[in-house]
Amino acid sequence: MIELDGVRQLLPRRRPMLLVDRVLEVVPGERIVAAKAVTCNEPWYARLPEGTPAERLGYPSALVIESWGQAAGILSRLSGELPEGMMLLAGMSDVLVHRTVLPGVLLEHRARIVRSLGDHLIFEGESVVDGDTMVSIGRMVMAFRPESALLPPDGDGR
Amino acid sequence: MNLTGQNAERHEQAPAAMTAEITHTASLETLLAAPCPDFPVLPGVCVLEYLRASAEAYPPAPGLRWRAVDRVRFLGAVFPGEELTVRLTWQRSGEDEWTGLATANTVRGTAASARLRYVGEADR
Numbered sequence: 001m002i003e004l005d006g007v008r009q010l011l012p013r014r015r016p017m018l019l020v021d022r023v024l025e026v027v028p029g030e031r032i033v034a035a036k037a038v039t040c041n042e043p044w045y046a047r048l049p050e051g052t053p054a055e056r057l058g059y060p061s062a063l064v065i066e067s068w069g070q071a072a073g074i075l076s077r078l079s080g081e082l083p084e085g086m087m088l089l090a091g092m093s094d095v096l097v098h099r100t101v102l103p104g105v106l107l108e109h110r111a112r113i114v115r116s117l118g119d120h121l122i123f124e125g126e127s128v129v130d131g132d133t134m135v136s137i138g139r140m141v142m143a144f145r146p147e148s149a150l151l152p153p154d155g156d157g158r
Numbered sequence: 159m160n161l162t163g164q165n166a167e168r169h170e171q172a173p174a175a176m177t178a179e180i181t182h183t184a185s186l187e188t189l190l191a192a193p194c195p196d197f198p199v200l201p202g203v204c205v206l207e208y209l210r211a212s213a214e215a216y217p218p219a220p221g222l223r224w225r226a227v228d229r230v231r232f233l234g235a236v237f238p239g240e241e242l243t244v245r246l247t248w249q250r251s252g253e254d255e256w257t258g259l260a261t262a263n264t265v266r267g268t269a270a271s272a273r274l275r276y277v278g279e280a281d282r
Contacts (some may be wrong), residue, residue: 014180017201061224088232089202095227129184 002026002074002111011076011079013140016043019067020074024108027096029079031112031125034071040103062125064133064135065092065100072140083119083144094138111137119144160207176248180217182208183241200236208212208242213258213274218248220254222276230272240264254278 002010002023011018025033038059045057073087101107111125120143126136210224236242243263250256258274 011221060207062203062207065206066201067226091229092227093229095230097224097226112251 005024010074013070017066018070019063020070020109023035023071023074026075026078028075029113029143031110032071032075032078034074034109034111036067036107036109038101038103038105038107042103043062045103054074054102059102059103061097061101064101064107065095065137067107068125068127068135068137069108069140069142071122072111072142074126075111075113075123076121076142079113085119085144085146088145089141090141090143092137092140094136096136096138098136099129099133099134101127101134107134114139172266176216176218176247178212178244178246180212180215180244180246181241182212182244183239190216195254197258198238200238202232202270203269205232205236205242206230206272209244209246209258209260209270210274212246213243213260213276218250219278220258221278223278224274225255226275228257228273230270232270234264234267234269234270235278236264242269251275252277268277 004021006022007020008018011020013019019036020034021037023032024035025031034079040054040057042059043061044060045052048057063135067068069089076082076087092118106129108128109125111123113121114124117124120141123140123142126133160253178238199264206227210232215221245261245263247259249257249259254277258275258276259272261271262269
């Protein structure tokens with residue numbers, strides 16, 4: 001089990017984009033199970049009127065995917081020597097949104113390493129609530145790139 | 159996420175296809191500046207969110223629900239303040255199913271391309 005302090009050390013993300021609360025189980029180089037608690041106090045709901053019906057407070061699916069990806073990122077950090085550079089989301093395929101995630105649930109992200117190809121890592125898995133799959137990820141590709149490849153237009157990378 | 163479409167242009171090409179072009183100004187709000195304060199780049203899922211929001215602002219039919227990302231590729235970084243133009247083409251892919259082919263472009267080129275699938279009541 002890795003608690004929040006350990007998660008913070010493994011991921012560069014900070015509030016409110018740190019979307020993993022705890023690692024429940026990990027087998028380095030193979031798989032991870034991580035938890036993310038969803039609440040109605042998250043900033044994504046700030047612009048909605050106070051009386052918005054609960055069933056309309058669907059958690060943004062893109063953030064469920066981001067949260068799952070952060071769990072995959074932790075797995076990669078714990079899986080031995082990594083290629084140099086920043087870990088970036090390069091692409092995804094066969095991502096299915098099965099159900100809407102609502103506040104009050106504990107998302108359980110299950111991610112598995114499918115393949116390692118040089119400076120790319122490929123994952124698959126799903127996000128589950130009480131045994132029901134909410135989002136399934138057919139394939140997520142993470143790439144490691146030097147920071148210089150991403151410099152803003154007014155930086156040295158122009 | 160604050161997604162504001164500007165200069166939207168929408169025109170039907172045929173009953174089964176429709177295109178739209180929406181220009182956003184990419185905003186890395188205060189909240190989102192927190193992830194990497196020394197390196198403010200829009201996370202890939204936020205670019206995906208612009209594509210999704212654009213698709214749902216210009217749906218080809220009422221009552222559609224986001225079902226899948228069949229494919230998305232992130233090809234370049236997007237920085238706060240940059241103009242992000244989403245080009246969207248809808249294709250009917252089933253009786254009550256539509257696929258949105260979307261690209262997000264900055265002045266430096268294509269930042270992302272995706273196939274987003276939406277279904278209506280009949281396919282749920």
